[in-house]
Each structure stands twice: as structure tokens, then as C-alpha cells.
Amino acid sequence: MKKLLLPALLLTPLLSLAQADLVKHVNPLVGTAKMGHTYPGATVPFGMVQLSPDTDTIPYAVDGKYNKDVYKYCAGYQYDDKTIVGFSHTHFSGTGHSDLGDFLIAPTTGRLQLNPGTEDRPESGYRSAFSHKNEVAEPAYYKVKLDDHNITAELTATNRVGMHQYTFPKSDEAHIILDLMSGIYNYDGKNVWTFVRVENDTLITGYRQTNGWARTRTVYFAMAFNKPFYQYGNKNYDEEQVYKGFWRKFDQTKNFPEFAAKKLRAYFDFKTEEGEKIKVKFALSPISTEGALANMRAEIPHWDFEQVKQQGQAQWNKELNKVVVSAEKDDLVNFYTALYHAFLGPTTYMDVDGKYRGLDMNVHQAKGFTNYTSFSLWDTYRALHPLFNIVQPKRNADMVKSMLAHYDQSVHKMLPVWSHHANENWCMIGYHSVPVIADAVMKGNTNFDANRALEACVTTARNNYYDGLSYYMEMGYVPEDKNGSSVSKTLEYAYDDWCIAQMAKKLNRQDIYEEFIKRSQNYKNVYDAKSGYMRPRLSDGSWKKEFDPLDTHGQGFIEGNSWNYSLYVPHDPAQMVAMMGGKRRFAQHLDSLFTMELPGRYFENTEDISRDGIIGNYVHGNEPSHHVAYLYNWTDQPWKTQERTRMVLKAMYKPTVDGLGGNDDFGQMSAWYVFSALGFYPVAPGSEHYAIGSPAVKSASINLENGKTFVIDVKNQKDRNVYVQRIELNGKDINRSYITHSEIMDGGRLTFHMGSKPNKKLMAVAP
Numbered sequence: 001m002k003k004l005l006l007p008a009l010l011l012t013p014l015l016s017l018a019q020a021d022l023v024k025h026v027n028p029l030v031g032t033a034k035m036g037h038t039y040p041g042a043t044v045p046f047g048m049v050q051l052s053p054d055t056d057t058i059p060y061a062v063d064g065k066y067n068k069d070v071y072k073y074c075a076g077y078q079y080d081d082k083t084i085v086g087f088s089h090t091h092f093s094g095t096g097h098s099d100l101g102d103f104l105i106a107p108t109t110g111r112l113q114l115n116p117g118t119e120d121r122p123e124s125g126y127r128s129a130f131s132h133k134n135e136v137a138e139p140a141y142y143k144v145k146l147d148d149h150n151i152t153a154e155l156t157a158t159n160r161v162g163m164h165q166y167t168f169p170k171s172d173e174a175h176i177i178l179d180l181m182s183g184i185y186n187y188d189g190k191n192v193w194t195f196v197r198v199e200n201d202t203l204i205t206g207y208r209q210t211n212g213w214a215r216t217r218t219v220y221f222a223m224a225f226n227k228p229f230y231q232y233g234n235k236n237y238d239e240e241q242v243y244k245g246f247w248r249k250f251d252q253t254k255n256f257p258e259f260a261a262k263k264l265r266a267y268f269d270f271k272t273e274e275g276e277k278i279k280v281k282f283a284l285s286p287i288s289t290e291g292a293l294a295n296m297r298a299e300i301p302h303w304d305f306e307q308v309k310q311q312g313q314a315q316w317n318k319e320l321n322k323v324v325v326s327a328e329k330d331d332l333v334n335f336y337t338a339l340y341h342a343f344l345g346p347t348t349y350m351d352v353d354g355k356y357r358g359l360d361m362n363v364h365q366a367k368g369f370t371n372y373t374s375f376s377l378w379d380t381y382r383a384l385h386p387l388f389n390i391v392q393p394k395r396n397a398d399m400v401k402s403m404l405a406h407y408d409q410s411v412h413k414m415l416p417v418w419s420h421h422a423n424e425n426w427c428m429i430g431y432h433s434v435p436v437i438a439d440a441v442m443k444g445n446t447n448f449d450a451n452r453a454l455e456a457c458v459t460t461a462r463n464n465y466y467d468g469l470s471y472y473m474e475m476g477y478v479p480e481d482k483n484g485s486s487v488s489k490t491l492e493y494a495y496d497d498w499c500i501a502q503m504a505k506k507l508n509r510q511d512i513y514e515e516f517i518k519r520s521q522n523y524k525n526v527y528d529a530k531s532g533y534m535r536p537r538l539s540d541g542s543w544k545k546e547f548d549p550l551d552t553h554g555q556g557f558i559e560g561n562s563w564n565y566s567l568y569v570p571h572d573p574a575q576m577v578a579m580m581g582g583k584r585r586f587a588q589h590l591d592s593l594f595t596m597e598l599p600g601r602y603f604e605n606t607e608d609i610s611r612d613g614i615i616g617n618y619v620h621g622n623e624p625s626h627h628v629a630y631l632y633n634w635t636d637q638p639w640k641t642q643e644r645t646r647m648v649l650k651a652m653y654k655p656t657v658d659g660l661g662g663n664d665d666f667g668q669m670s671a672w673y674v675f676s677a678l679g680f681y682p683v684a685p686g687s688e689h690y691a692i693g694s695p696a697v698k699s700a701s702i703n704l705e706n707g708k709t710f711v712i713d714v715k716n717q718k719d720r721n722v723y724v725q726r727i728e729l730n731g732k733d734i735n736r737s738y739i740t741h742s743e744i745m746d747g748g749r750l751t752f753h754m755g756s757k758p759n760k761k762l763m764a765v766a767p
Helices: 002-010 012-016 068-073 289-299 305-320 329-342 384-391 393-409 433-442 450-461 469-475 486-506 510-526 573-579 583-595 628-634 639-652 668-678 741-745
Strands: 052-054 086-088 104-109 135-138 141-146 151-157 161-168 171-179 191-200 203-210 217-225 231-236 258-261 264-272 276-285 323-326 355-357 363-365 689-692 699-703 709-715 723-729 738-740 748-755
Touching: 052 141, 104 151, 104 161, 104 276, 141 305, 151 305, 161 171, 161 289, 161 305, 171 276, 191 264, 203 289, 217 289, 231 258, 258 264, 264 276, 276 289, 305 329, 323 329, 323 668, 329 668, 384 393, 384 433, 384 668, 384 741, 393 433, 393 450, 433 450, 433 486, 450 486, 450 510, 469 486, 469 510, 486 510, 573 583, 573 628, 583 628, 583 639, 628 639, 628 689, 639 668, 639 723, 689 741, 738 741
Parallel strands: 709 748
Antiparallel strands: 052 086, 086 104, 104 171, 135 141, 141 151, 151 161, 161 276, 171 264, 191 203, 191 258, 203 217, 217 276, 231 264, 323 699, 355 363, 689 738, 699 709, 723 748
16 A cells, blocks of 8 residues: 555656555445444446345334334434345435435345244245355455355446346356335335336336435336346235226236336246356336336446446545545544444436436436536535535536426525435425535535526525424514524534525625625524523523533524534634624633533433434534534634544544434535544635644645645644644645635645644734
8 A cells, every 4th residue: 555655646647647546445334333324335436226125124113113223224224233134226325315226136045034033033035044254345345145045246336227146056047136115214105106017028127106305206226137047926015906997807917018116026937056146236226117127228328247346346446546545544444444334425416318306306417517416415515515616516516407397496595404305305404405505605516507696595595384494584583483593504604695695795796795794694683691601592582591511402403402503603712702702702602512421311212323423512413513523713722623623533433334423414424524634624615715623634635626636745644643732734734724625626735744732833824
């Protein structure tokens, strides 16, 4: 690794001639234990297919009551499980909600069983026991032995096609099961309809309609085998037996070319020789089976599994080489696994011809851009999209175009809140497409109509019907007796409004600027100077009497408490510091956040995060705290930012299966790591500034799409040397606690000189 990295760092132009093999530093199993909610399977950067094992399929309810185990399986896989049910083609990475898990495939031998069985009795169904000793997870590749069937399963993928390779023993009873009932976040009624058409003895097509987190989702597929099956069939699990059997004129259960039902499992039978490989290509489309077939033919027109794997890993190496770092072994795994997770989404959502299904359920054509879906914006606006504006600017501009297309198709005339697969889930709060768009505009990444984007942001922010906005516009805050999570909403709306104001100022829209810069000050309306905390107000203007800054129940906050959210004014930290008693008192407040003992009642939903994600009252597993360690830069003690960020890097990220201190939240946790390991962080997306922290790498080269390279060089890097002694930008000392986006994009060299004791005279100038 040193032979590859050091020449690249010293002679950065050589990076264009040869790429480092960085795939070997990625461990997709990181975060698959506890609550990281990552999946270990095969996918390519921003790929539409996420082909991954599911270790259980959990019903949403048991005996009519919510099943708490559902939360564990947001990604379909838990490392501690002993069995694998099968391999499905769609997964979220690191989310706190579940859906997807489409088209589960399970290879089996022996007597045909179409029930998945249970973990304690896997022999009662088609699932299989497995051992991690026989499991391999790499970018674009997954391998495992299914012990109960003596089958070695291998998975790889292109953007829109998953490829399976199953090595069978000698058997006259070899089966490949296609389960159209299985899914993540399952409940009775989720499947609206499934349809399978046997085109010939090697090609199957069909679709699945679901009513899950996304209420109206249809996914089409084409499934091809490298060997003809000799017989096939299905079982219809519909209790009501509606529409079964073409008006009962035919027996659909065996060797009939079409079958359809709400609850359906199909099977395809083979006879295999010892070591014979049955290969499956499985293509997806949001439009049609014809689109799925076209995707398959375009992306995998052959049966060479190894070629697909190598091409997928080459794609990963290309993306990972956008940031080439030198670091200790564990830190390399942490860094490149984080960068890998950051590049898993949002995901492509269109066929190879550019067609996709829109929010209006009509077919649209993406002209001149890639359409993306799965926008977990309450999480990802904070660091993931700002990271993209540095290392994936073209993709990020296309993501903005995708958001604007969503807006055009929305009957509410709203930008996305949490959207996926042509649906708006309305999950979480705020209108956080706005900071994503504003960050792109302010940083000059505007391969889209910026004025049109501004109008979409303004229209979204003026929507009288959305989540307490009418109260916010009328009263300057959201009243808790009228709309829950009122303080969180007020604070987040105020920040989003500041982003609109910044865009308007840059685009010379003074009228819009004045309206929204005024709205951005609404955070002051929920600050109670007497208690020193942000606090819920009622519609009569009074403070809600029952108040505990550590509690979340009915206190006006979401995924946080008053102590955390009182620090959420990312767009105006200097004023926040003054409002809360000045620099010294504010620094003491931050100190207590990291050192206090947090009562167990912190979360309204104790599933949401484990104790592993908490340092004192600082909750790294929930995003409202992600900027907090950097706020010392606005006090007279900026060295504490350096100390705290290095502490969080060590405590919350490890190269182990339980190495994430909370949900990765579609790459936000990972993007925090990437930024912080490089030594800076976007406290307020929509600003050009990045707050300085303490780098954890020895050196880094950020290879920009504009052809330039920004080098980070860290002198005297050691575990104990967490404090910045001096900073040079292109050979000149800078005595400030920030760098700018323009300085990064211009290329050059940022040099950190580190030491074991703080330099209290350094970085006196905050952003």
C-alpha cells in the first residue's frame, strides 16, 4: 500500500496514470451488527440494484401489536443471525426505516419447500444456516456457503442488473425459488399484486406492486438462467383465492406460463452435476418488463460472472480514488468503508434509455441528467451532499435536477422531503432539499437553472398546508399545542430559510432575500433566556410549563432534546453564542454536553440508538448533533473542537461489524467521518466555509473533477497529537478556523502541523 500511495501523494499528477487498489480497504460488513443498518451485498456506486442477503423477514405486527424486531432489519441483514433466507435485489443503506427487499431468490436442494421456515428450525423451510467463516463481502461482490443445501452462493451487480452464481452439488432436486411475498417491513396487505410470466425455459418476466413505506410502488423485472429449467410452478398464498386460475379454467400451479396473486412464490427445477454453476441475471426497471430486458441486454449481454465482478470493482476503485489517503491500517479501513457507504446512495432510478416513473405515476424521460431516488434529506443535507459538491459535483447537480423534477410532478408543489421510488414518504421534518440546492448554488455547482431552483425553494417554504408552516409564517414559531415537535421544526425551518436567503442574495433577488433572512431569525422566538434553552411555546405566546431539557416526551423535539437542539443554529453560531451568555459560558455548556451522564429516558423510542452512540449527552447517532463538536471554533477555545472531533472519530467508528455508533442514515454518518478525518466540516451547508477540526489521516489527495488536486499534508501525526499547532495554505500561514470551498476547488496544499498540547493563540478568526 505504501508503494502505491506515497508516489501518488508526492507526485499527484501521476494519479491520472495509475489508480491505487482501494477496494481492498473496504469492509461492507462494517455496520451490519447492532444498529448500523448497513447491508453487505453487491452493488456499484449509486446503483439501482442492491443485491444482498436477508437473514430474516420480520412481520410488521405480531398478534396485532407492533413488532419491535422490525427495526433491526431495516437493511435486511443482522450479523448475529445464524441463517440466510435468501438474496433480494433492493435495500436501503443505514436507514432508520425499512422497505424494499424485492424479489428474493433462494437456491435449494432436496425436497421442495416453499415456506422460508424459521431461524430456530431452518430445516422447516428453504432458508439455510451459514457461517461467517464461509462469507466474503467486498465492493460489488458477496459470497457465502449455504450449509443446509451445500450450495456456494456468489453475487455481483451492475447498475440495474444483479448477477447470481450458485455452485450446486450433484442433485436431481435442485431448485431456485423466487419469493415475491418476501420483503423488508412486511405486513399483511403490503403486497398489492405480483405477476410472473414464463417467456421460455430460461427467461422469466413480471412485476411486483407494494403498499409499504412507499404507498404506490411498482417494480418490474426480467430474470434469465444460463441453463434451461425442466419444470416450474408456483404456490398462491392468497387467503381469499381471488382471481386464481384464469376463472378456474386452467391449473396454474405447475408448468403454466402465467401466474398472478397478491402472495406468490415460484420455483424452477434443475438437475445438476457436482460443482455445476447455475447463473441468474436479474434486471430491474421502474417502467416495464421490456425496460428490464433492455437493461439486462445493455449491461450484462454475456454470462461471464468474473467479468461483471471485475468491472464493478473497477467502478468502485475509480470512485474511491477521488480521495487517496495515507493512514494507519484501521484508519484506512474506516476511511474507505465510510467513503464506500457514502457512495451507495441516492440511487439511480431510470432505465438505460432514461425513462423513469415520476411522482405523478406517469412515465418521464430524463433529458441530459441521471434521475436519482432515495433522498433521506433530513440526514444527508448536513454532510453527504456537501461532500458530493467536492468529490461528486456532476452527480450532485443531477440529484438537484431529480429534486426539481419531483417538484414539477408534485401536486403539492413541494420539493422532496424523504422520497423513494416515485413516492414521497413525508418522513422527518423541515424542507431539506433547500440546503442541498443552496449548497450547490453557493458553491457554483449549478449545472441546472438556479433561478428556477430558487423559485421551487420559495414555493416549498411558503406552503400553508405543510407541517405547521402556516403557524410558523404567521407567528414566527410553531406552537406546540397546534403541531408537535414544534421547536425542532422552528429551528430547522429557520435554517432552511437562511439557505433560501443566501441563494436569493447571490441571484440578485433582494425581495426574496429580505423575506427569508428575516424568517431565518425565527430561532430566537423559541429561546427562553431564563432557562437558557430552546423551549416549546404555545399558541398564546406562553412557554409550555412542563419542561425538562433532557427529556424528549412532549417537549417539542424530534430525535433529540432541548439540550441538543439548543445548539442547532448552524447558520448564525456567533449570535447563538452571544444569546446563550457569551463565549466562555457557551464553551462550558458544550463541555457539559460531552461529559454529563445521560439518563436512560433520553429517547422516546429506545430502539433508535444504543448506548454505543452516546458520549455524555452528545448523541452522534442522531444527526442534529453532528455539527456540535465544531462549535468551539466560535468560542475562545477552538482547540476543544480538535480534541472532541478526534475523540468522536475514535469512539464512533471502528473497522468492525458493530463499528458504527448509530444508523449510517444513507451515508450521513460516513460523510461525517470522511470530512472529519480530512480535518474540516461543513457546519452550515449553503455557506462556502468549512470549519477546521483535527485531521486523522497522515495525508490525502482530493482529485477533483475539474482536473485539479487538493492535497492535505499532516505533519507529526500521532494518536496523542490531536491539536493543531499551525496551518499553512499553499505555503502561507493562516490564522483562522476555516477554509473555503473555492480554496479547495482551486487545488493546492493544506498543511497541518500537529502537537500534543493546544496552541491557544491559533485560529482566533471564526467563519
